Amino acid sequence: MYLNCKTYFSYRYGTCSSEELVQQALEAGATALALTNINNTSDVWDFYTACTDVGIQPILGAEIRNGDTLLYLLLAKNLDGLGVINSFLSHHLQTGEPFPEQEKFGEHVWVIYPLGNHNPAQLAPNELIGVQPSEINKLFAVDTAAYPTKFVIRQPVTFKDKKHFNLHRLLRAIDKNILLSRQQTEHIAAATETFLTPAQILAAFRQHPQIVTNTLRLVDTCHYDMDWKTDKNKKVFSATPEDDRILLEKLALDGLQYRYGNKNKVATERVQKELRIINDLGFNSYFLITWDLIRYAQSRGFYYVGRGSGANSIVAYCLQITDVNPIDLDLYFERFLNPHRSSPPDFDIDFSWQDRDEVIDYVFKRYGKHQVALLGMYSTFQYNATLRELAKVFGLPKHEVDLIARDPHAKLGEDKIQQYILHYGSLLMNFPNHLSIHPGGMLISEAPIHQYTALELPPKGFATTQIDMFVAEKVGLHKLDILSQRGLGHIKEAIRLVRNNKQLSIDIHDVDKLKKNPQVAAQIRRADTIGCFYIESPAMRQLLQKLRCDNYITLVAASSIIRPGVASSGMMREYIQRFHHPEKIVYLHPKMQELLEETYGVMVYQEDVIKVAHHFAGLDMGEADVLRRAMSGKYRGRKEFERIKDQFFANCKTMGHPDAITAEVWRQIESFGGYSFSKAHSASFAVESYQSLFLKTYYPMEFMVAVINNFGGFYSTELYFHELRRTGATVHAPCVNRSEELTNIEGSEVYIGFVHIKSLEKETIATLLMERYHHGDYQHLEDFIHRTGIGAEQLNILIRVGALRFTGKNKKELLWEANFLHKRVQQPHRTESLFCEPAVEFKLPQLHHSAYEDAMDETELLGFPLCDPFTLVSADTTGYVTARTLPQHLGKVVDVLGCYITEKPTRTRNGQTMFFGTFLDPEGAWIDTVHFPDTAARQRLTGRGFYHLRGKVAEEFGVYSLEVRWMEKVGLREG
Known part of the structure; x- marks a missing residue:
């Protein structure tokens, strides 16, 4: 009877989630429920599970509209029918063609027209007419007896109550971009579109029992045999699974020869071990598809970085998917893939922003438009923007709209309207607003992708799913991430400029050679890294100096401990302390020293959890990774986790570890879980950082022009031109x-x-x-x-x-x-x-x-002058301390003249706000400032310009900064 229900995936129309809709149906006494969002099947799978969880029969479909005109409902009898509906939606959503008033859908789909739109005598067997309880009187003019099987009950459900009806009206006004007072009847749903009880509906149709029977028969025809457990990704790359196994083995062994030569026993044994696991878990095609993607990129001269947990795999390294040597870094394959993992692992492949679209286009053409799609995601209503939209709908003047957007609790003339705005604004929070595109996810399915989702065509020009990554994973479709970042554009452009300007060719992929280069090492030690991927921010440059970083291993560690979780937990400072005073480290146990000596006894990486769980507690590698995933919030099997925890303690007892030490090791693992980071991920970042550093070291002019031509990085274009001038x-x-x-x-x-x-x-x-x-x-x-x-x-x-x-x-x-x-x-x-x-x-x-x-x-x-900016300042630049002379004034209060570069606000443990600033001095050198809460409360940085700063010179691990006590902005001279 409830054949026409909507959720908030009827964008700017529906007023509840799938779970809320099903709960309302349960409270009303429904036993079957159809989801028919407007031109949309985004949440059919969430709806399906929500229904089956509470014993309601789900019916999957869509409501087809052209603008405000309802044409018909489509209800799938089975999964084939859902595929037909998704295919139909996809065609019209992608081409922009209006939906037809009547269409042939075949035997697997029910089509239900509104009462009065079509003559029942002209309908096909699967075409019906829906009658609302409020339309009973209209049946007196229809000869229902002549067409006894053609009428069914259609009770639309769009909102729960009067409050949500008002919310629906506001959503429709936002969608139409009109004042609420200008809203027309045809813009909105009828106020009766709520859950009536089955008894109320049956009472309304008591004189038409045949319509009730038709409705129940229709419900009985709709069944879906959905297998949630199987992997739906493309299963075969070549001809057969066995052919895939043979091909992957050949490619891996060829790559082994290229990467390690033919005498590396450790590498050979590991390749064979990984190949066995990959084959046993059925992921040969996944590796081959990724390899094929890389092969195409290489043929086109595209620069890329394979990162994420995929860099833990030596097979990925041999296939040149990644440039991280997992043996050198002691990276565990089980962090990436192990017998306890049923879903495909993630490969994250970064390309230049200029090349990524061509790679995506290749995937569509290579694997077929019926099997490939970009992954969708949803832009949602957020508080401030929603308040602004509601203020416009209520007709507030622009200055009041701006005022309420800046301060929701600002006092307006119309207090009642303000209360409405705040109330309904809170209800709208996190409602999906429109379909967007996941930053890099692509799906490549074995079956036609329309079996699972409809596709749209956003401005990017590639077919995009209506489902997001969470629903895709629930179905069994797992994404391949094809991402973009400007750092790779810097590298590609720099190499082009060097070739044109100096007639030199550079092999940037010989990473081992770059790691051993003494000039590059010196560049890192000086933290002269402006423009270099991931290591140019003020915080990272300070960290490199504090760690005296001049090698790859330290750079990998720095890439991990700079992350917010590690820094806020205090472990970054602890790591630096131990780096400078390794003689003071007290290890819990000799085995812990053996495992964590590289990181001074601090767990820095997720791989450290696996290492400790395996070598200290005797868990096998697969169990150790389950523990790692649980600690990082990515494992939901609580029973399995508890079993492994018990195994951890039992094994430690068997191995003779004292209970107190075992408990402390476990505590450290648990506390680490909140901020853990993959070592392979850091290693991938560090590879790209080294490539950038090499170019900056040997070809600084071309490199900085390349950064400018890729529209920068962490800093403004002005700063990169400043750095370019410093190169000569x-x-x-x-x-x-x-x-x-x-x-x-x-x-x-x-x-x-x-x-x-x-x-x-x-x-x-x-x-x-x-x-x-x-x-x-x-x-x-x-x-x-x-x-x-x-x-x-x-x-x-x-x-x-x-x-x-x-x-x-x-x-x-x-x-x-x-x-x-x-x-x-x-x-x-x-x-x-x-x-x-x-x-x-x-x-x-x-x-x-x-x-x-x-x-x-x-x-x-x-946006900036080409002269030395300090020639424009209305102050004598000679009377100030410079960055070069700060060490001579340690502990003293000095005056500095700085040109503002950037600032980073942060909160102290007691919730107060403070700032870290970055400035240039008149000599073009960098000065870092600290603005503690008392100073930050009195005087705020107000963006670009020159500042007279007064403060105490401080030093920490060899890095000097100014603890600002007073400052004022300095103006420009006139003429």
């Missing part, structure tokens, strides 16, 4: 005869790219570059105007940024001449001339233009 490069303003769209380098001369000029249109850039490529450099201003047909506004931007300085005239002269030439030509248009005509000569009074005016123009148009 001469940075020029954009030039119409020398610049490209991106920043380019010629020897040590760098020309800023047109892309950095604010308000300069893409069409202007494309036109001036194309004209220059085809017909050579521009000769003078008039030549530039005639050849490009540029408008006055765009021309003025180029003149003000200095892009026409090749003419030898200053900006004011050029602006005057440009204005005259534009008036003379009226509407300039591109013209081609057979001869180079001389420029028109103007007699002008002397027009002065200063370097200060240039700096102001550059700040406005580029």
